[in-house]
Amino acid sequence: MKIWLDTIDIDAIRKAQAMGVLAGVTTNPSILATANREVEAVLGEILDAQAGPLAAQVVSRELDGMLAQARRLAAISPRMVVKIPAVGEGYRAMSILEREGIATLATTIFETRQLALAALAGASYAAPYVNRIELSTGNAFEVVESxxxxxDAYGYRTAILAAAIKTVDQFLRCARIGVAAVTLPVNVFQQLYASSEDIEQSLRKFDAAWQSNGLTRDAALFQE
Structure with missing residues (x-):
């Protein structure tokens, strides 16, 4: 399972990229609206900060508007993925854009029927909103698993990019289901690599044993 970050925090993006665990970055209108900079500059900086895809969402609800916005976003970089709401004309937009070679991500998915239609339309990715489904109906992981x-049953190329993940447990449950990827807010991503008292206690024991023996403590191989 791959990890994408759902953020415009450049420092966090660069750190995840340096760790070697970052597959891509997602944004949405709410996230981009928090920036005090032009959208084009923010997207360009994210593309420079990491090597993977970058997803940005259209804001039009009309077909012509979605297509025009999607094409402009795709023109920024071949690594752009265009997020399209999985409702109404969104499916038609996904189908047209995918035929043009523009990768799409079906977003705002709350029900399996939406994901099924997105797959039929040829979307590259589909993003069920895990935590929001859980708060709404309580069956988020049934939706993701189904x-x-x-x-899998029909061999669709669409990959699930589980979104709105709010806890490490939700991340792990998605992993156990076998989805292709998750997109995480920075705080949840940080929890994945955070230490704990058990970890620190084990490391202290290793260090104490090492330092107790002069031959290991002074070994040239392990000098900083």
């Missing part, structure tokens, strides 16, 4: 089974 969606993954559907994709």
């Amino acid at each position: 969606s993954q089974r559907l994709l």
